[in-house]
Amino acid sequence: MPDFARLDDFLESTDTDGYLIDADSTDSDQYYLSGFDAPDPFVTLYDGETHLLFPRSLEFGRAKRESRATTVERYVDFDHAELVEEHGSEAAVSHVLARFLESYGVDSVAVPPRFPLRTADGLRARGVDVTPDTDGTITEIRATKTDEEIEHVRAAQKANEASMQAAEDLLSAARVADDGTLQYDGEVLTSERVKEEIEVTLLRHGCSLDETIVACGADAADPHDRGSGPLTAGEPIILDIFPRDKTTKYHADMTRTFCKGEPSDTVREWYDLTERAKTAAFDALEPGATGADVHDAVCDVYEAAGLPTLRSDDRAETGFIHSTGHGVGLDIHELPRLSPSGDELEPGHVVTIEPGLYDPDIGGIRIEDIAVVTEDGYENFTEYEQRLVV
């Protein structure tokens, strides 16, 4: 059960009666506040207790069984049919919603910044005060994980390591053709083939994922390139895998960089430097430190070696050109930030540490672990070994 004390404080300090979400459960704030997974939009009101409202009866029984809500109701419980008769089907919805809020004595609501306009306009027309919560209070609360959520991430990371192993095995088993491309099973080994192996392994472990990065050579020099085509010997190959457990919905995240055959001296040097940057980041990771402190620790290592960072040059296009990490949970990217704008870290924050170096002429190197901030430091969930040459 999440701790909504911070939400109570927010409502009290802004003199607002309740917090309202209208979304399906792919919206992580909705899933977190309602404790309910449904593919179609529904409404959650928090006023110290949690109340759900569904358009139809379809999800009603399941919501009563599975959600943590105090009450579960349907449009039909607020005279929906009569209101359609009187106002038409479009306007009836806002009348139903206004009656729902009224039944809990709620005249004013805070809503997430991306709350649907039609619903807000309808409620305002019924005299309800609707204010976008630009602080994203629920998203803030989600940053601090309960013990149960921490176990979910740890379990997803176990599956993640199995898929990384499957990918590494494929690279290890490949042979190098005369033209330098990797060959496996009589075919050119491509980024796509390695991704397929990763995804199949994750499926076998109850996880899914939309995207994986298997990027080689110049592809790897762009941190957002997913990678495609034949893999080549002697060049660093970045594998960044971020699956979601299909049951718990929590993510994991890990990156390793491999090289088939002998890397250049620069690649080897960058790899060692990135290992050191990762160590420096973990040395700085503790409650009370800020995400900015951890990011600075990485920049210090790279800059001392004479490499550009966005801190030393905000227009840098090579070197360390992204932030050090991010929170991981129901969303793959969530709070806290380990970046120049990173705030104070707290026990229960689950974060990635992922320093890296990029240059189109050299390729890309990134090493990423996932860890939780504890009372006296951190615990790293990542057990996968680090080695460059496979």
Added chain:
Amino acid sequence: MPDFARLDDFLESTDTDGYLIDADSTDSDQYYLSGFDAPDPFVTLYDGETHLLFPRSLEFGRAKRESRATTVERYVDFDHAELVEEHGSEAAVSHVLARFLESYGVDSVAVPPRFPLRTADGLRARGVDVTPDTDGTITEIRATKTDEEIEHVRAAQKANEASMQAAEDLLSAARVADDGTLQYDGEVLTSERVKEEIEVTLLRHGCSLDETIVACGADAADPHDRGSGPLTAGEPIILDIFPRDKTTKYHADMTRTFCKGEPSDTVREWYDLTERAKTAAFDALEPGATGADVHDAVCDVYEAAGLPTLRSDDRAETGFIHSTGHGVGLDIHELPRLSPSGDELEPGHVVTIEPGLYDPDIGGIRIEDIAVVTEDGYENFTEYEQRLVV
């Protein structure tokens, strides 16, 4: 290239300067209007031409290459830094957006019903007229597919049939234990195991999916139950698979019902009846007919056999208790509806036909094909054979 003539008509008839979307491309209206796939929210303005606006430079180059937009711009192109200085980072966004609209002479915009409230409030504060488009005009336009979109669905259906074959093969190869459960590879064959086989096969064919239905016995009697646990002989097993091609983003959809060993007379009778209902629906499927006509054809067959439908009894909990079908495209459920509220069908509508019968004491039967409405009838994409006993 989609045909936006209907959008032009809408803007003209409502005397609105432009259509505005603020969403990431998991919102199918955004993906369709922008022609661009991006994981973070961006803004699309349609005013006869298409204009994209991105917060940062990250997606700028790719958007210029990959989207079909006439112009691609960034916050920085509208004095973002100065506006942050002057108004703070929160308010600066609405000033940037207002300047973006102003640069195209746009004072009034229609927006999708679920357009984000914060963006709408910000624009209204800058004097822009923002009206939710309760007709969902883009969603309406998406119902009619281009030849290219039709080929995307057809290709996804090919992958879908490969995964259905893998699942059927598993059921065929299973043996029946003394307690009636299916056994495969020395283990009880479960719904979860069959789903895994389906999903792995789809991955190997470039498709992904969030959910699959493999539901046996009483599970199958609830059309929304995904199914779980051991599969049993002598009971109908519903397999409903609806993958998405990872490259094109278009879906397919198909259901078959299998029985391992001998089904009861009632199950056999229901299966034959459902085959006949499906044929009746296809006989009614042509341009000019309505979705309601097609739905009625199915109800006629079931009611003539003395079985309840929601048409004959709107509180029915057994019999034919859902609609006949739905549109399929970027979303797995989209327009048109093949239901009591189904409007006129047009060439290019891609729809499912999926009659079924349900009763907790008997189980569930459903057979579903996917087809496109053509100038003179329809073309069924589904080549997978129909047979009950495996």
